[in-house]
Amino acid sequence: MIKAPVLQSLLASRDDVIHNPEFNNFRATEQECLYLLKRCKNIEEFKQVHARFIKLSLFCSSPFSASSVLSTCAHSGWDTSMHYAASIFRVIDDPCTFDYNTMIRGYVNETSFEEALRLYIEMVEKGIDPDNFTYPCLLKACTRLKSIREGKQIHGHVFKLGLEADVFVQNSLISMYGRCGEMALSSAVFEKVESKTAASWSSMVSSCARVGMWSECLNLFREMCRETNFKAEESGMVSALSACAxxxxxxxxxxxxxxxxxxxxxxxxxxxxxxxxxxxxxxxxEKALEIFKKMETRNNLTYSAMISGLALHGEGEAALRMFSEMIEEGLESDHVVYVSVLNACSQSGLVIEGRRVFEEMLKEGKVEPTAEHYGCLVDLLGRAGLLEEALETIESMPIKQNDVVWRSLLSSCRVHGNVELGKIAARELLKLSSQNPGDYLVISNMYAQAQMWEDVAKARTEMANKGLKQTPGFSMVEVKGKTHRFVSQDRFHPQRKEIYKMLHQMEWQLKFEGYSPDVTQILVNVDEEEKRERLKGHSQKVALAFALLYTPPGSIIRIARNLRMCSDCHTYTKKISMIYEREIVVRDRNRFHLFKGGTCSCKDYW
DNA sequence: TTAGGGTTAG
Structure with missing residues (x-):
């Protein structure tokens, strides 16, 4: 008779167990058999040993041992192990809840989510009660399949069976709803969790981040820090950092x-x-670059964050160098990296380089160009005034044209004052999407610039008829830890008197420096004086006056605004940075402008 | 008697 340890060593030395003559005399207890099965190295070995045990009638005498064998096989993680597990499962006379759970979990682990759901249905039909171990895995299957309908039905079952209070089940529900975009349901479950675990918090925080509910994400994150006493949880931190960004x-x-x-x-x-x-x-x-340079390993995501960061700051050439560095490091570009690089070229007016990158992408053929890539190319050409070429690019797109490419062309036409082409872009854009108030504004501004007031009125009326309202522009500035938000001609701020006095003073100094207001930036049909008044009160200027009044001399002023800067505010801020000897960082809709000593980092190309 | 949930970056 061969003892279990001998067989164990046979298995360990990978000898052919089946052909070992001693094996026929093998006798062992069920526990020993199970132990040996667990020591198998692959599914073939498992099958052979399992078959031999059955032949020797050593095994499967009790339902418990059958369940154990099934579980060992199903959770082994080998390729095709679920196939064999299914064959074991099918010969079990009366599979119990545990067996179904085992199979469901096995299928979910090998990403056969539909199979897991199918088995659950079979289980319910056979009248076998699922338990608290069934649902976490099953809900994960729904999450991955984005099967919200099934997920909701299963939530109903959970409720009926009284398993709603199980924290594992709750956490799975939070994640399922969150990933399927049902944030209200997700937080409803979250609120009900009595003692929230790290998993409860991380599912909720990351769900918010994934759907872009940034302020909710940060509020939850703060709450999480309080409740868990600042327990370091990397995933939560990453989601929160993304929200901060x-x-x-x-x-x-x-x-x-x-x-x-x-x-x-x-x-x-x-x-x-x-x-x-x-x-x-x-x-x-600078800080971003410092962290980037200190990193021991970097991947595509790291590079694309850095490249788009450089793009945001108008460092197109540096972004291109970074891209070459990435390729030299042996990393492959992907579609997001290409978007970052093309965007960097576009922001800095690097037309030749941008075209080259786009052509290389096509030539390499590893990344299928998307509408987003074409959008970048159209933007690159359009900004540089190559409007015809931008139009040709759109017309030659091998994929479906989307609103983004036409919107981009339209806005370039406005900037370069090409109403004829702008009309075409506007027509195509409105065919594809007509719910964006910004589009009507660009159209009306284009006509306004060309003094075509009738067309301006038409665009504005159409916008009003659709019930679309203009997004009011605002500028935000942080002073002593508090964020102050200003709208154009702001009349609400408690310090408005001081602010307008300051604005007046600034204007005098600006005049000495040769600044004269650029009223062509006011695209409304009013008289010159009114235009000057409106220009003076642009939210960025108000915020700037406030910051100059209430921040220490020499400190950096940081302003964030929701819309693009007008060119008068740009000139104005350049001069102010020189007169008051302050660095002023303005983040507009697209990028950063660093004003310093009378110049801007965008080199007036934005 | 066996077992389960979340998670992160561009």
């Missing part, structure tokens, strides 16, 4: 960075990348 919350981003440095000895690549992105998007390009 997207809302420009530099101070919070910096405190998260500080927290990470104090509590985590080695930051992983995702955390580091989100730091690079956060600093770049919050206007601290």
């Amino acid at each position: 997207n809302t420009g919350a530099l101070n919070l981003g910096m405190s998260i960075h500080g927290f990470l440095l104090r509590n985590i000895s080695k930051l992983n690549i995702a955390v580091q990348t989100s730091l690079v992105d956060m600093y770049a998007k919050c206007g601290c390009l």
